[in-house]
Amino acid sequence: MRTVHEVSGLAGVSIRTLQYYDKIGLLRPAGYTDAGYRLYDDTDLERLQQILLFRELEFPLKEIRKIMESPDYDRDRALEQQIALLTLKKEHLENLIELARGIKETGGNTMDFSAFDTSRMEEYAAQAKASWGDTAAYKEFKEKAKDRTSEEERDLGAQMMRIFAEFGRIKDTDPASGEAQALAGKLQAFITEHYYKCTEDILSGLGRMYAAGGDFTENIDGAGGKGTAGFADKAIQIYCSRRGAAANCSMEE
Known part of the structure; x- marks a missing residue:
């Protein structure tokens, strides 16, 4: 057990x-x-690590608590x-550093603002948060998965990887x-047939997630070759853009 002072020094948190x-x-x-001072065990420290990772990603404390108190909270999935x-x-950050260096070298004549674009992070963060919420898609996923065996789950996973292998075949x-x-x-x-209704918004978010790095990207690239996840995205x-445009045209008509 560690005192609040020890945890503060260890974690760099006041x-x-x-x-x-x-x-x-x-x-x-x-x-x-006995004097009323707080004591933290290893489980508390693991939870603190999770909290600080979410804070580093600028998740509000209210959302962090909601996520971590969800009955479906999965630490490994959260880490991914x-x-x-x-x-x-x-x-x-690397793009911003490169931009700053370019400005320094050119004396301020670099009129490129693309490095400030945070849309990919925002889209993925929204997708990650939604996966912990009480969404219709997540409820449907739980309902469809409840009676499946582990073998059936693995078979579905293999079928999806075969689709990515097809992406890999044409990735160039x-x-x-x-x-x-x-x-x-x-x-x-x-995805709609086996997991949940995959709208264009959801599919777009999934595409960003596939190409964002980590286990998702590695698994997809493993199925189709390096660059498959990025191509699929x-x-x-x-x-999704074409489908959205088509839907808008239909509404206007």
Whole structure:
């Protein structure tokens, strides 16, 4: 067991912050000393690590508590999402550093603002948060999965990887091609049939997640070769954009 002072020094978090986390029910200490001082065990420290990772990604404390108190909270899945988001954040910072260097070298004549674009991080963060919420898609996923055996789950996973292997076979072609777009539609239909209704918004978010790095990217690239996840994402974004445009045209008519 560690005192609040020890945890503060170990984690680089102020005592006041730890007291506040206790007050709002985000991080309760395992116990107290006879004098009433907080004591934290290893489980508390693991929870604190999770909290600090979410905080590093600028999740509000209210959302962190909601996520971590969800009955469906899965630490490993949360870590995968955190790794993907941190990877996107790293890329964002590297782009900003490169821009700053370019401005310094050119004397301020670099009129490029693309490095400030945080849309990929925001889209993925929204997708990650939604996966912990009480969404219709997540309820449908739980309902469809409840009676499946482990073997059936593995078989579905293998079927999805075969779709990505098909993306890999054409990854050096145009993602806007008919074949690539057909595969994006095939993936959407597969997810809808076996997991939950995969709308264009959901599919777009999934595409970003596939290409964001971490286990998702590695698994997809493992199925189709390096670059498959990125190609699939591009094909998916074009597919969703076209479907969205088509839907808007229909509404106008």
